Amino acid sequence: MRTLAPKPPTPDKASLIRFLLTCPLFQRLTEPDVEPLAERLQMHHYEDSTDLFSRVATPDSTPLRLVAHGQASWEPSNSSEQKGAWMLTTGSCFGLSAINDWACAKKIPSAWPAPDPAPVRCNAVGPLWVLELAPQHFDDVFMHPQGNAICSRLLCMFPTGLNAPRVVAALRSTPQFSRVTTPKLYRLLERAPTLAYGPMQLEQPPEEPEEPEEPEDDDPQQLGLEGKSVTSPALYYVLEGQLTVSNDEQTVSLGVGELGGPGMFDDSPQANQFAAQATDEARAVVLTQASLLDQIRTDPGLARALGPRGLSKAVDP
Amino acid sequence: MSSDIYYPLVTRAAMTMVLADPGADPAALPLPGIVQILAQTIETELDDLTWVLHVVWDVALPPPTTPPTEIRVPFGTPNLTVFVHDQLQQFCDDWGIAFDEVLIETSGVNPDGSRDAELWWAMDGLTCTTSVDYLIRDPDQWNELPATLGLLPASVHSQPVALLGPMPEAHLVQTLLIELMQILSSSDPASEAQLWWQAAIATQRFARWRRRWIAVVSQIYSSTRFKPKPWSLDTIRLRFEGDPTAAVPPVQANLDSFGRWARGITDRRVGVAIGGAGAQSYVGIPFIEQLRDAGIPIDILSGSSTGAFVGAFYAALGDKGLTRMLFNSNTIGWGVFFALVDNIPLTWWLSWATDFVDLSELAQPTISVSSIAQTGEPYHQTSGLAGKGLMASGSLPPFVATYIGNTRLLDGGPTQDLPTAILNAAGAQLVIAAQAVPKVQSFPRLPDQVPIPYFKKWALTLNPWLRGFDAYRSYLMLYRQAAQGEEQYADVFYNATTRLSSAGSWYAGPRIAYEAANSQSLKDAIIEAKLEWDALLEDAPGRARINRGTNQVETGPAVRLGFELDPSVVWRLTPHAEVLLEEVGRYVANFATTLKITLINIPPPDAIDYEPLIEAASGLSGAQLNYVPTILPGAPATFSLEIVP
Numbered sequence: 001m002r003t004l005a006p007k008p009p010t011p012d013k014a015s016l017i018r019f020l021l022t023c024p025l026f027q028r029l030t031e032p033d034v035e036p037l038a039e040r041l042q043m044h045h046y047e048d049s050t051d052l053f054s055r056v057a058t059p060d061s062t063p064l065r066l067v068a069h070g071q072a073s074w075e076p077s078n079s080s081e082q083k084g085a086w087m088l089t090t091g092s093c094f095g096l097s098a099i100n101d102w103a104c105a106k107k108i109p110s111a112w113p114a115p116d117p118a119p120v121r122c123n124a125v126g127p128l129w130v131l132e133l134a135p136q137h138f139d140d141v142f143m144h145p146q147g148n149a150i151c152s153r154l155l156c157m158f159p160t161g162l163n164a165p166r167v168v169a170a171l172r173s174t175p176q177f178s179r180v181t182t183p184k185l186y187r188l189l190e191r192a193p194t195l196a197y198g199p200m201q202l203e204q205p206p207e208e209p210e211e212p213e214e215p216e217d218d219d220p221q222q223l224g225l226e227g228k229s230v231t232s233p234a235l236y237y238v239l240e241g242q243l244t245v246s247n248d249e250q251t252v253s254l255g256v257g258e259l260g261g262p263g264m265f266d267d268s269p270q271a272n273q274f275a276a277q278a279t280d281e282a283r284a285v286v287l288t289q290a291s292l293l294d295q296i297r298t299d300p301g302l303a304r305a306l307g308p309r310g311l312s313k314a315v316d317p
Numbered sequence: 318m319s320s321d322i323y324y325p326l327v328t329r330a331a332m333t334m335v336l337a338d339p340g341a342d343p344a345a346l347p348l349p350g351i352v353q354i355l356a357q358t359i360e361t362e363l364d365d366l367t368w369v370l371h372v373v374w375d376v377a378l379p380p381p382t383t384p385p386t387e388i389r390v391p392f393g394t395p396n397l398t399v400f401v402h403d404q405l406q407q408f409c410d411d412w413g414i415a416f417d418e419v420l421i422e423t424s425g426v427n428p429d430g431s432r433d434a435e436l437w438w439a440m441d442g443l444t445c446t447t448s449v450d451y452l453i454r455d456p457d458q459w460n461e462l463p464a465t466l467g468l469l470p471a472s473v474h475s476q477p478v479a480l481l482g483p484m485p486e487a488h489l490v491q492t493l494l495i496e497l498m499q500i501l502s503s504s505d506p507a508s509e510a511q512l513w514w515q516a517a518i519a520t521q522r523f524a525r526w527r528r529r530w531i532a533v534v535s536q537i538y539s540s541t542r543f544k545p546k547p548w549s550l551d552t553i554r555l556r557f558e559g560d561p562t563a564a565v566p567p568v569q570a571n572l573d574s575f576g577r578w579a580r581g582i583t584d585r586r587v588g589v590a591i592g593g594a595g596a597q598s599y600v601g602i603p604f605i606e607q608l609r610d611a612g613i614p615i616d617i618l619s620g621s622s623t624g625a626f627v628g629a630f631y632a633a634l635g636d637k638g639l640t641r642m643l644f645n646s647n648t649i650g651w652g653v654f655f656a657l658v659d660n661i662p663l664t665w666w667l668s669w670a671t672d673f674v675d676l677s678e679l680a681q682p683t684i685s686v687s688s689i690a691q692t693g694e695p696y697h698q699t700s701g702l703a704g705k706g707l708m709a710s711g712s713l714p715p716f717v718a719t720y721i722g723n724t725r726l727l728d729g730g731p732t733q734d735l736p737t738a739i740l741n742a743a744g745a746q747l748v749i750a751a752q753a754v755p756k757v758q759s760f761p762r763l764p765d766q767v768p769i770p771y772f773k774k775w776a777l778t779l780n781p782w783l784r785g786f787d788a789y790r791s792y793l794m795l796y797r798q799a800a801q802g803e804e805q806y807a808d809v810f811y812n813a814t815t816r817l818s819s820a821g822s823w824y825a826g827p828r829i830a831y832e833a834a835n836s837q838s839l840k841d842a843i844i845e846a847k848l849e850w851d852a853l854l855e856d857a858p859g860r861a862r863i864n865r866g867t868n869q870v871e872t873g874p875a876v877r878l879g880f881e882l883d884p885s886v887v888w889r890l891t892p893h894a895e896v897l898l899e900e901v902g903r904y905v906a907n908f909a910t911t912l913k914i915t916l917i918n919i920p921p922p923d924a925i926d927y928e929p930l931i932e933a934a935s936g937l938s939g940a941q942l943n944y945v946p947t948i949l950p951g952a953p954a955t956f957s958l959e960i961v962p
Binding site: 070080081182305 | 444858
């Protein structure tokens with residue numbers, strides 16, 4: 001039997017870049033986008049049952065972490081989920097609270113203006129390998145000219161993580177997702193950023209094109225928090241404000257805590273223009289059809305779990 | 318049902334690559350044969366169209382077949398990852414629509430596992446669902462992957478597959494006595510004894526027994542020094558006896574292993590949770606028996622307290638374990654009684670009754686849940702002496718706590734009485750749960766009109782027996798509430814009922830099992846579980862594939878094939894039809910002659926409108942397309958596709 005390496009190996013930059021581009025959070029970014037992060041990441045190894053937030057974490061002491069191998073349980077104190085329902089696996093990112101606090105301190109407009117999040121219990125389930133970005137390197141990475149894209153991604157995901165239990169509960173109440181297991185839904189939400197709508201649209205730089213983007217570019221993870229509309233089918237879970245989502249055929253108005261959006265499961269996205277607007281400022285977790293398809297490629301059973309039981313054949317009672 | 322709901326179109330097979338860790342000695346494994354049998358198991362048991370691709374060096378091979386069975390890698394290929402990736406993508410484009418599952422076996426170019434990382438990365442970026450099943454013989458082989466293989470793609474689902482060794486010898490003394498009798502009764506005892514001794518020395522039988530005995534005793538007395546490392550929580554466990562590729566004679570352990578693996582690869586694992594409720598957890602015995610009789614496989618078990626007993630006894634000994642629990646309810650009852658001051662006697666009995674097995678050795682992973690006294694967290698035990706883990710799971714205060722290492726463990730009920738969520742985390746797609754805590758028995762009470770002086774009531778409230786009784790019943794009430802809270806993670810929730818409830822009366826265990834076996838609630842739960850299992854065998858609602866046996870293009874109920882008007886009132890194909898015709902057209906162009914299109918109740922557009930649409934989408938010429946208009950009263954307007962070879 002081999003023994004564990006006494007010191008975790010440090011992957012080279014090329015390996016790190018290659019790995020980062022396969023993570024759900026950084027999908028469709030380019031090598032230059034993730035390069036500043038790759039330069040500063042360090043591999044750490046934790047033994048089974050290690051409490052990764054062993055004390056009330058302060059922003060200046062908590063690193064950004066990315067699971068390289070292994071599993072960890074994630075239990076926010078304000079959630080009623082049982083241990084095991086929310087698991088972090090390879091590619092999961094955590095410690096976003098520290099990034100958000102850093103962004104607040106830097107007065108970055110897209111930081112989430114929430115009070116202190118509920119304490120979280122995060123325990124390694126088996127040995128865990130984690131890539132860490134130490135807080136003292138946040139400036140180097142995110143203030144880097146190439147670091148903006150990755151910073152936007154991380155900030156988009158922070159409110160999604162905070163509200164994930166509510167979003168998962170809402171998803172499970174839909175016929176489409178009722179049979180999908182809870183860990184799979186949390187994993188799916190790693191591809192669902194929180195976007196802002198309404199007044200923030202006015203803050204867009206004037207050179208931004210007003211026409212909707214092409215569907216292939218319509219990845220909300222690329223949109224950041226600037227409040228652009230997703231122009232392809234998507235599900236919205238509204239966190240703040242009132243959101244109106246429409247396509248050519250229907251308009252749906254969603255309030256806080258409501259999940260919906262026309263056309264997520266429609267097969268006719270080509271002609272319809274999807275638009276989400278808010279009369280006042282609104283924020284919503286956005287899960288696009290493209291994100292769902294991406295997740296289906298990495299999750300063998302997800303496509304089959306969609307829909308109510310017996311959809312694929314007549315059930316003989 | 319749900320005809321107005323649309324789902325993502327899935328037109329490509331899922332691809333799974335089977336790799337083996339160098340430490341698992343892949344050269345000694347007949348991997349090509351194993352993967353072939355695995356594919357057959359997926360086809361026969363799960364009704365998925367499955368194909369095997371072997372990655373081999375391109376040396377003196379016969380002409381390729383159609384579809385190809387090999388990816389032929391030229392010697393000297395500078396970048397194995399890129400080459401194999403491109404070939405897999407090509408197969409996916411050409412043949413992905415004709416299969417549900419494609420297994421990739423690589424021992425031809427990777428006999429010793431030294432190129433695992435390169436091949437793993439070849440799966441990244443394929444336009445289908447991708448996963449890697451990684452064979453290991455030791456938990457550290459999985460735990461150390463970043464050290465041995467480097468960083469691996471997060472976009473490829475990875476699944477550890479443990480190759481368990483043979484079940485350790487359990488009752489050596491008993492076995493030795495039997496063997497001694499056989500030697501003495503043989504015609505030549507002296508030479509028989511010599512042979513026996515040589516075999517024992519060659520297999521290190523006594524050394525293994527001594528190590529095991531030390532591990533057992535040390536764990537019973539709370540040491541963790543000899544506790545084995547746990548497998549990763551979602552590990553599929555296989556136990557092969559003899560040559561797993563030998564079809565004759567059929568070995569049940571091998572058949573079971575391939576079945577478990579097949580369900581693991583296709584994400585159809587079934588988890589069963591049994592709640593802790595003292596003797597009432599005996600309802601788990603008929604529950605498991607009837608699930609098995611209904612043909613529902615059990616891949617993972619979890620339980621707390623006596624629910625964990627039932628699960629572990631079954632995983633360790635099968636039906637014999639359930640029978641042992643039934644016949645020994647009084648023994649357990651006495652053990653529980655002594656556990657007011659010491660639970661070591663019950664720990665010994667539980668260890669003996671489970672053949673001193675370790676939880677990590679069970680082919681059906683069994684998660685025994687207890688509560689960590691120091692933190693109030695649930696503790697999911699998947700390795701260590703089963704008897705010790707079960708004792709920890711059943712250490713309900715005021716009975717004594719159980720130490721494992723320096724961790725003080727209490728009954729699993731306070732934190733997870735019915736551990737369902739952890740089954741999802743362990744990879745169960747279908748979770749079937751037995752909630753065993755009954756409603757407390759109601760007793761008659763005096764009507765308010767009967768005058769009772771207050772001091773008598775006060776005296777009653779101070780009565781220690783009555784207070785103890787109230788505390789006991791409060792436990793039941795609280796546990797029942799807690800267990801009901803776990804329903805959200807279960808697909809089937811069996812709320813067990815018996816005519817009389819007696820969680821604390823162990824002698825009543827057999828009666829409880831009997832009453833549960835004949836209860837309507839159990840029958841209903843089994844029917845529901847069967848429906849859920851059957852649903853798990855279905856394809857995705859948006860699945861579309863070519864069945865090469867019938868030449869039909871089979872589509873799920875959510876696939877929309879037809880025509881629609883676009884916003885400028887021009888006819889076009891539905892997007893599902895557009896994509897599917899492209900895939901099928903490519904297949905026909907390469908491997909068939911004609912595509913037959915049966916137009917069912919298709920209203921206008923006229924042929925002049927739709928034929929160019931179909932030709933453009935499929936990329937086929939008019940001569941390769943055969944249209945057959947049909948009227949089926951009551952059927953929706955659509956079209957179906959058939960391949961003409």
